Amino acid sequence: AQRVTQPEKLLSVFKGAPVELKCNYSYSGSPELFWYVQYSRQRLQLLLRHISRESIKGFTADLNKGETSFHLKKPFAQEEDSAMYYCALSPSDTGRRALTFGSGTRLQVQP
């Protein structure tokens, strides 16, 4: 069975400060990791995934298999980044694509 842990329920930073949202996972096989975001009154949507190695809206995340982590980072937070962030894991080696989500971290960026 797989598990995703997001230790912080709330992260509050000031505009322009660096942000790091933590995510740790446990899975014995080969996982695919994602970050999903939910802005106020909007649906849950994909932010980024580790296989793409992309930067979206200034956010990046590196999969660290040794530490089983997939932390989300942004060097300079913006007020529009305020949202609920969910880390998710898909057991890509099984092909089922069903995601296991963490409990989420609310990011508040204050002016």
Place this chain on the structure above:
Amino acid sequence: DTGVSQNPRHKITKRGQNVTFRCDPISEHNRLYWYRQTLGQGPEFLTYFQNEAQLEKSRLLSDRFSAERPKGSFSTLEIQRTEQGDSAMYLCASTPVSSYNSPLHFGNGTRLTVT
């Protein structure tokens, strides 16, 4: 809006009643997923379909829950004899199986309140 559509948006029911939710996925998305989300938690996987075949069910899906996707297009999730613990947001998501890298596209959800 051509995204995933869920109806109704809100449902209030009394304990013991049956409820049914509907999900219309993005057209031509083969896979359809149901998730449940309670306050302060992330979405929890319930079940998924590939076309009309229900391929997996979570143990969260008790025998009071049943999901169908009869023609491989829209899906319904029925909860029989609702309990207060069933109160949650029920999310539907879809994705094309043909594209491995395609993410899940979520609907806005149906919020169920059991009184």
